[in-house]
Amino acid sequence: MGRLAIIGFVAFAAAAHAGGYDDFSAGIDANNRGAAGVAAMHFTRAITAGDLPASYLPAAYVGRARAALRQEQCAEAVRDLDAAIVRKHDFADAYSLRAEAHVCLGQDGAAFADADAAVRLRPAAGYLFTRSRLNWNRGAFAEAHADAETAATRDPGNAYFRLWSAVTATALARPKSIDGAGTATIGDWPGPLLDLFGGRIAPEAVWQAAANDKGRACEAAFYIGAWNQAQGRPQLAKNLYARAAANCPRNYVAFDAARRALKRLE
Secondary structure, eight states: OOHHHHHHHHHHHHHHHHHHHHHHHHHHHHHHTTOHHHHHHHHHHHHHSSOSOGGGHHHHHHHHHHHHHHTTOHHHHHHHHHHHHHHOTTOHHHHHHHHHHHHHTTOHHHHHHHHHHHHHHOOOHHHHHHHHHHHHHTTOHHHHHHHHHHHHHHOTTOHHHHHHHHHHHHHTTOOOOOOOTTOOSBTTBTHHHHHHHTTSSOHHHHHHHHTTOHHHHHHHHHHHHHHHHHTTOHHHHHHHHHHHHHHSOTTSHHHHHHHHHHHHHO
16 A cells, blocks of 8 residues: 555544544534434434444443433433443443433333432432432332432532422421522522522412423422422312423423322322
8 A cells, every 4th residue: 555545544544533523522512502303413423433432432322312312212212321331331320311211111110220220330419319309209208308418418509409308308298498599500590499498489489480481380380389288288289290290391300200299199
């Protein structure tokens, strides 16, 4: 092979490698922007290109699974997460995300096993939050609250972890007031929910803050429902849980939580 041929071959190989990695990077960026379809396309290209380093493949499968879940393609997400775990047995993020995919498929036992595996591999706040929710789903309220408290302690800046700690406390008939200062993670939201559980505002103020926003209204229905249940108003709580279950996107925590809470009140 002549010098020019060798140079051409090296340039081609470098371009091919860059192509797989570029698609991998583009997939991550698309997921971060919430563009699930675009993310899935890029991760598929990265996986099938044949030039992505083996060490990147597990993350590529997880990225495509995350995009699939956002599109409610739950079985596809499980298949990709299986592929990620086969390639990296200690991938805690893959186990935790597969738990979410199993929840989406109604496979509670498999979901809890994966959530528990993720915590055992790495007891990070997000993994504890997932296991807490699954314990709450199955009525293991003490375990749910213990995980929620730990998650909130480890990541006090995450308002949703603190809200969930309050919800699990009410399930144990131990309502708690939470300080909302400095914990809102999406602009001013979910600050009003923290203020509700902290006793600083009434539900009407939460509804006002959630007006004209489907996601906020869905979350307001679930959390105000939990607050009313703790106040001894089960019928009002039931109505609000039904509203959340009917209107929340499936990938919202409030969707599955509302369905489970509603079932317990029926």
